[in-house]
Amino acid sequence: MARHFLGLYLLIAATLAVVSWGQDRLLQAYSGPDMAEEKSTAAVVAVLADRLREAPAQSWKTLMADIAARTGLDMEIFAAGEIAGPGTLQRLSRGENAYMRSSGGDSWVLKRIDEGHVLALKSPEPAGQRGPLEWGLTLLFYAVIALVLMFWIWPLTRDLRVLEKAAAQYGNRNWRFAARIKPHSQIYPLAETFRKMAARIDGLIASHKDMSNAVSHEIKTPLSRMQFEIELVQHAGSMAEVTASLANIKTDIDAIDGLVKATLGYAILERADLALNLAEHNFTRLIPAIVESVKHDTQPGIAIAAQVQNDADHVVCDVHLLETVLKNLLYNARRYASSRINVTFTSRQGFNELVVEDDGPGIPEQERGRVFQSFVQLDSAAGKKVGYGLGLAIVRRAIEWHGGQVQIADSSLGGALVRASWPIAPADTR
Ligand SMILES: Nc1ncnc2c1ncn2[C@@H]1O[C@H](COP(=O)(O)OP(=O)(O)OP(=O)(O)O)[C@@H](O)[C@H]1O
Ligand SMILES: [Mg+2]
Structure with missing residues (x-):
């Protein structure tokens, strides 16, 4: 984990440092010399040289000390013989300014006063040259960035590592995905997606x-x-x-x-990729038709009544799946009913509701969750075995594909009541 963190951390910190250093350099290279500053230095040196020329040479020292005290300018007078370089001397004799850099790194502007003397004025620190304060501030700037990066990257790499471990364990051994990622973590949505995917795979397996x-x-x-x-x-x-x-x-x-x-x-x-064939259907006709078809091979002693809300003629569903749902519920009801089965369909508060109830023995409350599992039959031991225990599992999956759910309750008829409800406008839940 420390290796992951350090790798990412150093990479980002180094990239930032290189980028801002490069930007600094580019700005320096392309912004050019500071012309305004150069002109004002030239003006100052020219005025100073004039003043000195007007005064007698013996008073130059006091005059310069006086100006230095008032302005803080740093200047000196050299004998012409002390100035090195024929080029510099030529420029000075033409009355132009010359420039010189001292061994200490300072730059000076030179101006001839008379035949034997040259005035040297220390020019201000050229732009781009950093003093200790600038260096300190630059370092502080980088240190703050490094600190902020650390606080940002450390929890990120830690959580990613946890997620990685959980994913590896999930694949390797136990098919249980148990990554503890806190909700405020940056990768919480990613972990949640993983968790949902793992739960779906768990369920399928x-x-x-x-x-x-x-x-x-x-x-x-x-x-x-x-x-x-x-x-x-x-x-x-x-x-x-x-x-x-x-x-x-x-x-x-x-x-x-x-x-x-x-x-x-x-x-x-x-299947994970089942596609619903959604369309509008007229339930005022469809439900009685299905009930009729089931009635045909039902014992004569059992009456099936269907009640469908009047305006149920634009119900959106996959009709093949809904027919399977109603048939399975009716097959169950007729197997357990003593004499009566009621089918009711209503649409209200954004939901379609299909209810099938009978006057049989009902389903015990503690078994109501279990009967939806595939191959679960409550009374398989008693008498001749009928069916496979798949009917209610199919009903639940079909309704879940419509974005709805199925519940079991007690019917007022005395037996079981199964209620399937799904949104009036079901989205394809793929
Ligand atoms: N209306 C009902 N009244 C009483 N018990 C019921 C009723 N419907 C279902 N059950 C109980 O729930 C169990 C599961 O029902 P399910 O429809 O899943 O399977 P099945 O009817 O046994 O078999 P299959 O539907 O595959 O032919 C049944 O075996 C039965 O014990
Ligand atoms: Mg059944």
Whole structure:
């Protein structure tokens, strides 16, 4: 972690330092000499030389001391012989200014006073030359930037490391994503996205595990029955025995076929990339039609009543999924109802609501969460096994795809009440 932090920290700090140093240099190179400053120095030196020329040479010392005391200017008088360089001397004799740099790094402007004397005036610090104060301020500036960067990058690298560890653990071992990233962290949204993705993968893995366990378990029984029937056929004494065994084998094949079909139907709903075929449908006609089709093979003693809100003729849904939902709820209700089943559809407060209730034994409160899991049947031990425990799992997934949810409650008829509700304008939840 320290390595990550140091790497990133040094990279950003060094980049910033290089960029601002380069900018400084470029500005210096292209801004050119400070003409105004040069002109005013030239004017000062010219005025001073005039003053000296007007005064007798013996009084120059006191005159200069006086001017220095009043203005703070630094100046000296040299004998012409002390000035080195033929070029400089030529310029001075032409009455022009000459420039000179002392061993201490100061720059001086020179002006001839008379034949034998030259006035030297120390020119102000040229722009771009840093004194100790400027250097101190520059260092302080970089130190502040470095400090701010540290406070910014340290928690960032720390949280990224936590996220990295959690992601590695998730992939390596346990399929549990447990990164503790605080909500004020800069990478909290990223961690949340990871967490949601991990939860979805968790759910898919769990449901696929359940599905393959259940399928292999459900297939085992008809397979061993078929094996037994085949042995019977091998030792059969008559054609009638063979025919009976073949009929049993056919029943078992049908059972496996039914299971595979039901499982595939559910697996499609579990796919992450399912696309809803949303359109407007007339529920005032659709619901009674589905109820009628279920009524056909329902015991005569059971009455199914459908009540649909009058204006339910523009309900947005994937009609194939909604038909599956209603049929599954009706199949359950007719299996458990004693004599009555009610179907109600209403649209209010932004939600469509489909309710199927019956007067059967109902679903115990503590089991109401579990029955939505795939392959869960509450009364599988009692009597002949019917179905696979997939109906309510399919209902829940189909309604979830519409952005809604399914609840189980007690019906006023005495049995179970299943309420599926989804938004009036469902968005494709992909
Ligand atoms: N209306 C109901 N009244 C009482 N119990 C119910 C009712 N609907 C569902 N159940 C209970 O919930 C369990 C799960 O129902 P689900 O529809 O998921 O599976 P299934 O009906 O057993 O099988 P499948 O729907 O795959 O044919 C049922 O086995 C039953 O025990
Ligand atoms: Mg069912």
